[in-house]
Amino acid sequence: MTTPQIKPGDIRTRLQIRGAFGGSPQGGICPSDPKASVNLYSDPDVGEQLGYYDGWLAEEDELGAVFEYTGAGKSGHQTFEGTAGAGNRAILRHAEQGRVLRVFTKVGKVPGSDTKTHRYLGKFTLDALEPYVWRKVHGEDRVERNVIVFRLRADGEVQHDEKDMIPPARETDGEFVPFKPVTAVMFEDTPATSGNLPLPSQRTSSRGKRKKPAPNSETSGTFVVPEAFGTRLSVRAAAAATVAVRREAELTQAYKEMLERAGHRVGSYQMKVRGLTSTLRADLYDATDHVLYEAKGSNSREDIRMGLGQVLDYSRYVKMPEHQGDPTRVILLPAAPPPDMYSLLALYDVEVVFRSDDGTFAGNVVPGFQRLHSLE
Template sequence: MVWEITVGQTLRRREVHSLVGGGSRQNGIAPVAGSPEILVFTDPASGADHGYDRFEGLREDGTYAYTGEGQNGDQTFQRGNRALRDAQAEGRNIRLFRTAGVMATYVGAFTLGEPAFEIRQIPSTAGPDRDGIIFNLEPIEAAACEVLPAYGGIEKATGVRDWIAPSSSQYLMASSDTAARAAMRDEFRLQAQFGRWLIARGDRVSALRLATAGTFIEPDLYNSSTGEVIEAKRSVARHDVRMAIGQALDYSNVARLNGFQVAPSILLPARPGEDLLELCHSLGITVWHSDRGGFTRLSPL
């Protein structure tokens, strides 16, 4: 079967199913029998009614977080969830649609990222929070991502909110890369220690949500007492420091565009090499690093 729906095209959902030759008209994940296509429908308004908007949406890196099927009890890998998880292994195409009422807009073809999914604690329609499957979808063609809601809720806006120390227990990474999981734990631990250290010395630590390019981004920490946006990295390896530099500059620029006067800073577990430190200072970036149970600030001259 030749895929006939173009990126950005809006159709009635029943027309979509007629064109592709099947797939459930009620489910969010609709594998098409006898076809390589898996139709995935995201409805932000409906998702918000169930509290899914906190875990779903377009992330700053261009990936799309998508909540799996199942409104009550722990979500499991059955039916649509299993089909989406196994899409790559089975050579199937993931076709994402943004729905509003009976209408569906084709966003584009996606693939599963790395990790392919996370297990998060999400709300239940009736009852306590439960395990939810958050799929990590990456576009593989020019996609109409502008029709997708930003990650974390379609009604939320730019602004300062309370900072909550990150914890590696907040979610489980579904990855075979144990080194990646360990790195995430180390980075979360560093952020948590630094944030609590700042608060203990009297600084006001917050989370800062910034609008940009149809989505939202958030620095790891925002110290409103010193006017710094801070990006943490788990090592002083060159690639980590270079990544932190780029992110810190991006955050500070977007913050200024949103009306916040801030300076870029990075947080590392140790003092970086002198050449990297000189690079940071030449760009106006402050370097914080862990030091004897506390933290040291290395400011540009």
């Protein structure tokens, strides 16, 4: 007997979905080796109660649209470790394990029963450049916790419907949050994200048109990615970008540890901007000295210009009750910038911190740096 085909937009029960794509009868993340699939179930009602939304971001980049899916774990901090992190690991390692991601969203129940129905959105893969981000949320009990938000790209035909969009923020606000590296596996010898995350095969919606960013009454501008990640992104460019992200994460981690050894309270800063569906997150924030950092994986002119724009953008939203005014803005680099870049950054009152050849960090805002050099 042939298994009925399920196409994007089709509504089915979980029993019917299991017949086509395998997986367990319950749970939100359901891997299936026989069907080479990891089935992701989203329930908008449950997500909202737990402080998050799954769905499409209105703000697209040059690779197209992103669908955000929150990892497993309804209470406490989410993890990739142990039994609690098994589902999240299945998503992170789907490509190297030869499985595709399939997304389903709850739409209702079979008439006259309690059997839930789910709409199939289609096949996805993790974003090759930024597979996931850490985010701080406030659940139904208002307890703060860290969750894993996976960034999914369409892998073929998908249903990209307005009703699956993440709602835009009603107000602009921000908060100091714990620092979490972009991905913990970036520091392993053979990270799961190295060379295994395919590029999305489709960069437009199923309607064949690029979606326009949502109107933003408070912040204008266009969200873009580096010039190297343009319309014809090559596998080589994607691999180089992944290496750059890994270097940036390692650099940020090393500088954070240095600040903490100096007794500073360090984390990140998370922002919601009115009218945007995206959640912004600055790389590093020093709450002791009120300093905002934007890290880059290289000291190239292109990266410095991008970092300049990001730190100027993010710094507008950093408000801490113990500090007055805007934070000091700094670009964190793995090596000294070209000499003429200092004058460009000085025009915008932006400092530079870079890692020296001996592994130490140099810059006017580095704790002890000014005192040390005044004695020379």
